[in-house]
Amino acid sequence: MAKTYRILVTGDFHIPFRAQALPKQLVETLNEEHFDLVIITGDLVQSYVLEPFKKFSVVVVRGNMDVGEAAHFPEIAYVNIPNANVRAVVFHGTGIYPRGEPMLLRGIAKKHGAEVIFTGHTHYPDVRKVLDTIIINPGSGTGVYGGGGGLGIPTWAIVEFSRRELFIEIHAVRRSYIEIMLRKRFTITRE
Numbered sequence: 001m002a003k004t005y006r007i008l009v010t011g012d013f014h015i016p017f018r019a020q021a022l023p024k025q026l027v028e029t030l031n032e033e034h035f036d037l038v039i040i041t042g043d044l045v046q047s048y049v050l051e052p053f054k055k056f057s058v059v060v061v062r063g064n065m066d067v068g069e070a071a072h073f074p075e076i077a078y079v080n081i082p083n084a085n086v087r088a089v090v091f092h093g094t095g096i097y098p099r100g101e102p103m104l105l106r107g108i109a110k111k112h113g114a115e116v117i118f119t120g121h122t123h124y125p126d127v128r129k130v131l132d133t134i135i136i137n138p139g140s141g142t143g144v145y146g147g148g149g150g151l152g153i154p155t156w157a158i159v160e161f162s163r164r165e166l167f168i169e170i171h172a173v174r175r176s177y178i179e180i181m182l183r184k185r186f187t188i189t190r191e
Helices: 024-032 047-052 068-072 102-111
Strands: 005-010 035-042 059-062 076-079 090-091 116-119 128-131 133-138 155-161 165-174 177-187
Touching: 005 024, 024 128, 024 177, 047 059, 047 068, 059 076, 059 128, 068 165, 068 177, 090 102, 102 116, 102 128, 102 133, 133 155
Parallel strands: 005 035, 035 059, 090 116, 116 133
Antiparallel strands: 005 155, 076 090, 128 133, 155 165, 165 177
């Protein structure tokens, strides 16, 4: 079996204004598992929130609520996924209305030559394929509500890329335990 490239995707923390800290279950996941990359989809609010992620390679984009140093992250980031036949971008979702509108997110991905877009802003996890674009939104890593609502529990995504496949799990904290609330697999068809 070919080696996979593992990515933890999270964001929309809103620390310290809406949440005080990352959930212990997310920190334990960071301490106990190996990831080739961590993607943060914005709205850290403060950059000190990145500390538990620093043992990994990290790609961060700016969210609409980020201040101080966090406000200086780029709006769009490109992700190189070794040995996978796919291009990916990270974009918080600011300016997309309605929030999380799939065809508009697809347009952002296409504008940047990507087949996969990692996004946030809605605070609600979502994994879908729209025509030729895979959209991955991990929800809110702290479970806080946003301007468009949210799930109300901490969620994040674990994504595994291989040369021809993409496997996504959405992890959620319920009753202090981590549950896998969604699993999806996509075939990568780009030549």
